[in-house]
Amino acid sequence: MAEAMRGVYTSLTKIRRTVFREVARIAYEDTDGVYDEFDDLPYEIISGDVATYRESVFLERAIVGERIRLAMGLPMQGADRPAKISEGTELAAKPETYYEPPLINIINFACNACAEEKYVVSNLCQGCLAHPCKEVCPKDAISFIDGKAHIDQEKCIKCGRCRQACPYTAIAHWQRPCAAACGMNAIGSDEQGRAVIDYDKCVSCGQCLVSCPFGAIADKSQIFQIIQAIRAGEEVIAAVAPSFVGQFGGRGNVDKLREAFKKLGFAGVEEVAIGADLCAVQEAGYFLEEVPEKIPFMGTSCCPAWSVMAKKEFPEHAGCISMALTPMVLTARLIREQHPTAKIVFVGPCAAKKLEAMRKSVKSEVDFVLTFEEMAGMMEAKGIEYTKLKGDGASDFDVASASGRGFAVAGGVAQAVVDAIHKDHPDMEVKVAAAQGLENCRKMMKDAVKGKYDGYLLEGMACPGGCVAGAGTIQAVSKTAAQVKAYSKKSPHKLATENMYNKYLDVLERAEDGVRSEDAVAESLEAQKGEA
Incomplete structure (x- = not known):
């Protein structure tokens, strides 16, 4: 998914770059230390009262608001309390300020709660006589219901043999895009099925954020x-x-x-x-x-x-x-x-x-x-x-x-x-x-x-x-x-x-740089984890 999306100008690309542009524009303007204009940005970026990308224009603006804060190096605010986007801007406005960890962030209410990895049978299944998918399954997870193959997800060990054996390519490998892109197996799910990052594992490569087709993952900026x-x-x-x-x-x-x-x-x-x-x-x-x-x-x-x-x-x-x-x-x-x-x-x-x-x-x-x-x-x-x-x-x-x-x-x-x-x-x-x-x-x-x-x-x-x-x-x-x-x-x-x-x-x-230890690793992981 990540490679397929790279270099393609999508609606997500437009929103990301618009946020970067507008944060930079306001930063360049002489505001005398007053940054209330940030509070109006979601309404300028997402105008009108009809949703364009999601089910609600209010949700669209809330997501943009979180992206604005991340682009300013500020922590996200969440949706559980009223807050102004510009809250804390006076601290971020100091030229020596670095962003607050964690670096890579998941905007919870932007996440689609995609299903975790599994193999599913599509309507392309022909219910063939040979049943090769069933024959190669090491856990007897495949049965036939109404002439079509069915995978018992409780038994399935996700080995993929059924998919390889199907002559009609009727079995799909379903993966959450962000997790599939993560080479550290650092992405799991919360109680609502939304993606979460295990910061003890994450090394901040960023492949998850360019792989999420819902734009739910973003890193902090220092623009x-x-x-x-x-x-x-x-x-x-x-x-x-x-x-x-x-x-x-x-x-x-x-x-x-x-x-x-x-x-x-x-x-x-x-x-x-x-x-x-x-x-x-x-x-x-x-x-x-x-x-x-x-x-x-x-x-x-x-x-x-x-x-x-x-x-x-x-x-x-x-x-x-x-x-x-x-x-x-x-x-x-x-x-x-x-x-x-x-x-x-x-x-x-x-x-x-x-x-x-x-x-x-x-x-x-x-x-x-x-x-x-x-x-x-x-x-x-x-x-x-x-x-x-x-x-x-x-x-x-x-x-x-x-x-x-x-x-x-x-x-x-x-x-x-x-x-x-x-x-x-x-x-x-x-x-x-x-x-x-x-x-x-x-x-x-x-x-x-x-x-x-x-x-x-x-x-x-x-x-x-x-x-x-x-x-x-x-x-x-x-x-x-x-x-x-x-x-x-x-x-x-x-x-x-x-x-x-x-x-x-x-x-x-x-001399102190030539240290082959885990010190730098520990520092990187702690900096990423922060207060997540």
Whole structure:
């Protein structure tokens, strides 16, 4: 469901982006600290007295109201008491304010209370003589009533054999979309059958929120706080993830992107692919030094959802996940060296980066995190059409390599590390295993723990397709992947080892960061759980 919905402009897309745009618009306006306009927003977004999407216009407005608060980084209010949307805005309006946990939220009264996983017989059943569905069922859960197959849900163990055996494809596999997308099995049901998140399991990949066709799941944003920092005269610098290509409609167009950020009030914009180069060089060094002498295999570190899952579920092998700093952190530290008092904003595809930025055990130097979709809302609020801007004439960032820019696409991280290893060890065989989606990543780790991947480099990506499929992306995955690859080829440097900033790695890496423990995992989970 998630992949089918990605890149398709739906009514849910319209509502999400309208909320981001309007929150940004009000934040940019000079309100003198009075934010009553937020209370009127649901009536502007959902006008009239006839429901468009749901059974009640009042329900539509209530859901929009909760989305507005989440977009401001505020907690939801629920429907059990009268409350103003603007309640608590004076606290959120401080430019140093971070959102209150939890990050990923389910709007209860927007949830359709979809049935949990089960196999059901459709009207396509022909009641055939062979009855293969009944014959293959290991629990005798299938009987025939009035000539049609019937599944006893109490007996069914959901093995799917009946579905595979049916010659008419008459048996459907029914899954709640959000739960099917969750590779952590973190979504269950409350007493009313509505979805709930187990925050002890959730790693904030965000795949549930892009999979729910009812728009009942949303993460918190920092649009409001970033704009407050800009309006307060802070030096605010953006660091854009490698997957930015194509997200706003262009194909790189760095000069136009730089002008767009300037119009939004940013003091500058840098490419996180710089940090990706440094990360690749770091991981290449760790791999050469430690595999297999100290650890049997090494997993990549750049995807926070994957690394948290691996360390949490395989704690005895937590040391096998690279301790290299992520591209986001390395880029932020480079910026901090030159702009010690700046507010640094990571702009990317990932919800999990919002938690990574909050970690204390590994200081990220990132003050705020925005998704591409949230950034697009800011552009709309200022009436900026990215592709129509004149640009400043500088057609490239001129620093990052093709390898670093390739981090955005599944397989790109491992390839960059392998290429960095081959720079000084051209004849060395580096075996690689890669997985996309947390369920597949878990299977890869299980195999690795059993010894299947001894001596291997493992690349884990929580989002199927890589970062180009993150929960905060705008464009279709396949389209963006192709554009990222095309943009990568334009780099004057091919390998991560050619990045001029590699000489600063020793300065950027702090001794306390090289900690292979579960501290960061515990922090991330606690930050996500909050007061949920």
